[in-house]
Amino acid sequence: MLVMARRVILPMRRSLFVAVATLVVATVAVAILQDGLGVPNPSAVYLVAVVATALVSGPVGAIAVSVASFLLYNWFFVEPRYTFTVAQPAEVLAILLLLFVGVVVGQLTALQRARTELARTREREARALFRLSRALATRETTAAALAEIATIIRDQAGMRRVWVSLGADEATERVATDTNAGEARPQPGTIATLRRMPGEAPAEWVRIHRPGVRPPSRARRSATTNRAAVSATYRVRIEASGASLGSIWALRDRNAPDPDRTETRLLAAAADQVGQALGHDRLVAERQAAEIARQSDAVKSALLQSVSHDLRTPLATIRAAAGSLRPGSGLSSDEQRESAEAIDREVEYLNRLVTNLLDLSRIDAGALIAERDVFELDDLVSRTMQRLRPRLADRPVEVAVTDRAVIVDPILLDQALTNIVENALKYAPAPAPLRIATTDLDGRIRLTVEDGGKGVPAESLGRLFEKFYRVPEKRPQSRAGTGIGLAVVRGLMEAMDGTATARQSELGGLAIDLELPATEVPAEIQSPSAGATRPTA
Amino acid sequence: MTESRSGRQKSRPAPTVLIVEDDAETRAAVVRELAARGYAIVEAHDGRTALERWAARRPDVVLLDLGLPDLDGLQIVGQIRREASTPIVILSGRYEEREKVAALDRGADDYVTKPFGVDELDARLRVALRHGAGPRAEADGGLATGPLRLDPVRHEVTIDGRRVDLTPREFEILRVLLANAGRLVTKGRLLRAVWGEAYQDEASYVYVHVSQLRRKLAAADSEGHLRDLIVTEPGIGYRVRGEPRP
Numbered sequence A: 001m002l003v004m005a006r007r008v009i010l011p012m013r014r015s016l017f018v019a020v021a022t023l024v025v026a027t028v029a030v031a032i033l034q035d036g037l038g039v040p041n042p043s044a045v046y047l048v049a050v051v052a053t054a055l056v057s058g059p060v061g062a063i064a065v066s067v068a069s070f071l072l073y074n075w076f077f078v079e080p081r082y083t084f085t086v087a088q089p090a091e092v093l094a095i096l097l098l099l100f101v102g103v104v105v106g107q108l109t110a111l112q113r114a115r116t117e118l119a120r121t122r123e124r125e126a127r128a129l130f131r132l133s134r135a136l137a138t139r140e141t142t143a144a145a146l147a148e149i150a151t152i153i154r155d156q157a158g159m160r161r162v163w164v165s166l167g168a169d170e171a172t173e174r175v176a177t178d179t180n181a182g183e184a185r186p187q188p189g190t191i192a193t194l195r196r197m198p199g200e201a202p203a204e205w206v207r208i209h210r211p212g213v214r215p216p217s218r219a220r221r222s223a224t225t226n227r228a229a230v231s232a233t234y235r236v237r238i239e240a241s242g243a244s245l246g247s248i249w250a251l252r253d254r255n256a257p258d259p260d261r262t263e264t265r266l267l268a269a270a271a272d273q274v275g276q277a278l279g280h281d282r283l284v285a286e287r288q289a290a291e292i293a294r295q296s297d298a299v300k301s302a303l304l305q306s307v308s309h310d311l312r313t314p315l316a317t318i319r320a321a322a323g324s325l326r327p328g329s330g331l332s333s334d335e336q337r338e339s340a341e342a343i344d345r346e347v348e349y350l351n352r353l354v355t356n357l358l359d360l361s362r363i364d365a366g367a368l369i370a371e372r373d374v375f376e377l378d379d380l381v382s383r384t385m386q387r388l389r390p391r392l393a394d395r396p397v398e399v400a401v402t403d404r405a406v407i408v409d410p411i412l413l414d415q416a417l418t419n420i421v422e423n424a425l426k427y428a429p430a431p432a433p434l435r436i437a438t439t440d441l442d443g444r445i446r447l448t449v450e451d452g453g454k455g456v457p458a459e460s461l462g463r464l465f466e467k468f469y470r471v472p473e474k475r476p477q478s479r480a481g482t483g484i485g486l487a488v489v490r491g492l493m494e495a496m497d498g499t500a501t502a503r504q505s506e507l508g509g510l511a512i513d514l515e516l517p518a519t520e521v522p523a524e525i526q527s528p529s530a531g532a533t534r535p536t537a
Numbered sequence B: 001m002t003e004s005r006s007g008r009q010k011s012r013p014a015p016t017v018l019i020v021e022d023d024a025e026t027r028a029a030v031v032r033e034l035a036a037r038g039y040a041i042v043e044a045h046d047g048r049t050a051l052e053r054w055a056a057r058r059p060d061v062v063l064l065d066l067g068l069p070d071l072d073g074l075q076i077v078g079q080i081r082r083e084a085s086t087p088i089v090i091l092s093g094r095y096e097e098r099e100k101v102a103a104l105d106r107g108a109d110d111y112v113t114k115p116f117g118v119d120e121l122d123a124r125l126r127v128a129l130r131h132g133a134g135p136r137a138e139a140d141g142g143l144a145t146g147p148l149r150l151d152p153v154r155h156e157v158t159i160d161g162r163r164v165d166l167t168p169r170e171f172e173i174l175r176v177l178l179a180n181a182g183r184l185v186t187k188g189r190l191l192r193a194v195w196g197e198a199y200q201d202e203a204s205y206v207y208v209h210v211s212q213l214r215r216k217l218a219a220a221d222s223e224g225h226l227r228d229l230i231v232t233e234p235g236i237g238y239r240v241r242g243e244p245r246p
Helices: A002-008 A012-038 A043-077 A089-137 A142-156 A218-226 A261-325 A333-364 A377-392 A409-429 A485-495 A526-531 B005-011 B023-035 B047-057 B073-083 B094-106 B117-133 B168-178 B187-195 B200-220
Strands: A163-166 A173-178 A190-195 A204-211 A231-241 A243-253 A372-376 A398-402 A403-409 A434-440 A444-453 A497-504 A511-517 B016-020 B039-046 B061-066 B088-092 B110-113 B141-147 B149-150 B156-159 B162-164 B184-186 B230-233 B237-241
Touching: A012 A043, A043 A089, A089 A142, A089 A261, A142 A163, A142 A173, A142 A243, A142 A261, A190 A261, A231 A261, A243 A261, A261 A333, A333 A409, A333 A485, A372 A377, A372 B200, A377 A398, A377 A403, A377 A409, A377 A434, A377 A444, A377 B230, A403 A409, A409 A444, A409 A485, A409 A511, A444 B237, A485 A497, A485 A511, A511 B039, B016 B023, B016 B047, B023 B039, B023 B117, B039 B047, B047 B073, B061 B073, B061 B117, B073 B088, B073 B094, B088 B094, B088 B117, B094 B110, B094 B184, B094 B187, B110 B117, B141 B168, B149 B168, B162 B200, B168 B187, B168 B200, B168 B237, B184 B187, B187 B200, B187 B237
Parallel strands: A190 A231, A398 A434, B016 B039, B016 B061, B061 B088, B088 B110
Antiparallel strands: A163 A173, A163 A243, A190 A204, A231 A243, A372 A403, A403 A511, A434 A444, A444 A511, A497 A511, B141 B149, B149 B156, B156 B162, B184 B237, B230 B237
């Protein structure tokens, strides 16, 4: 605002002041030089006044001062004095030269001044543009940079207030940022909209009157009571590849003129850059959506592949075993019992597979809801281990679990633990040992299941919990696993505010850490006699 | 077809089971297996038929599938419980957890999760049949299993005659659990029986109370006769062993 004031109001008065002052000083100096010291024709002193005025007020002032100097010198110092007549022809030449040199010097000085001014404006404009692109470049999304952009426009384009709205048209536009957030936005009757011209032609402001909004008396009254007469509203559309994405809105003091060329250029450039950035954002979003769709297709086909394989193998066993149970198959009753047991085993396997698949889909859909309660951890773990014990009979198993209270869904924890143990059974065959232990952490308990199998390469550890991820095997196995079990483990744990991570075990194989939220049991429940001699399971 | 209570003792060798299951294949397989194991069978393929057959035949035990096409399993449990204490065993899928617990809370006796083995089903039915008569109590109202004895008059629990120090809450929990020996006691039923309706504040700590109780019993039970007396059924409650470990 200060910039504008200096440019508009001050110059006239200041130029006049400078011109008069320098002319007075020059006249006094000439009087002293010529009449006091006897210097012949010191009229060149007036050139100082010409240059000084030219610096301040440009070519018009310089010419005016040159003419004034010519007249003053002629009046005061050229014989006959106090007339504009010149007695000696030599004097005529001198004062005409004074006039000529005055005009030329004045013009040159004024030109220089204009160039400096222009350079300064250009630099300011360049700096503003640089700040604009920097604001956009250093933000992740365009939306985050808008506040800074609005501030830059307000300060550099001489605006009182700037806001940016996003949307396809005025009806759907929503304000994204506002330099004076909180103040009511005016409903102006007239809006100056920037019309872009094709090619190099400068853009121009076009006033559009909006029907339905009456600006007259009421608006003016409220404007006058509202300190400065704020009202001129400017709008620059933000566009990208022909589509309207929103607008930059600006308010300017009413008595200020329309934004000048530089300010207009800045507004247009800001709109262009925001438009480009928004267009880019949109492209990125579309690419991401396409990538997600592609991945989810890939996931679906991976699921179908792995599941159809994993379903078909046990089904083949069941069919063969069922055939052997038919009367007249000629098998001994021992062999028939074996067949029946094989069917049982495969059904159990299929049951677990289907359960995991359903859990996986519930996890993906966000439909898995944990029903949490306070349990002593050893109670739950020993229950699960009891169920799995028959299948662990062929290897050393060590279980040492704390009886501290945890907040879990017992069914989900059972499912997670079962999946981990089954994973160990599959990939760390007997006689690899299995160990289940706990570590007290601050506010949490870590339940670790580790095996003495051959382990998992370090680069696979981070991916174990990904859906359908299988550690690459040298020799493909008939039942390589579906890559579902551990993905379900992580989903189940997260549903209970827990975590699941993998690392190398000291036993040589894989260690899976489950972290569970722990809780303290109130003292009135905790009986003192039991606390001291508490055995771990 | 009028034999009900008096008839049960007589018919014990061949108890009547009402099988309510909408899937024809599953029903046929269960019917075949249970008939082979000496049960008298009544079938129903939906809820309405089930209630009709139940009213007409008064079976000794009901095997009820929760996912019926017409009636909610809970309605059937409620209907039967209004008139009789006939044992009900629930057949449920993995994703009917909540409905199953609600059915057990309303008075169903036990459950079997699909897919189930027939041996397991048979065992559950037999336990349910045994307890159709209600909890066993001694003449003075005392409860006992193996070396454990609970005397409600003197408010005392002993193992092999040695007194076990329990808090009033733990004593009450043990009393409710022993009174339901051999059955499934849901968390909700335990809460209502021990705390009454004002259980809200301590609802989360039921399992902790029971863990404490179990620990005290284990400490006093040097022979290990009472191991696994109270078994946690995750997400449901507790199962209390009916007979002492041999």
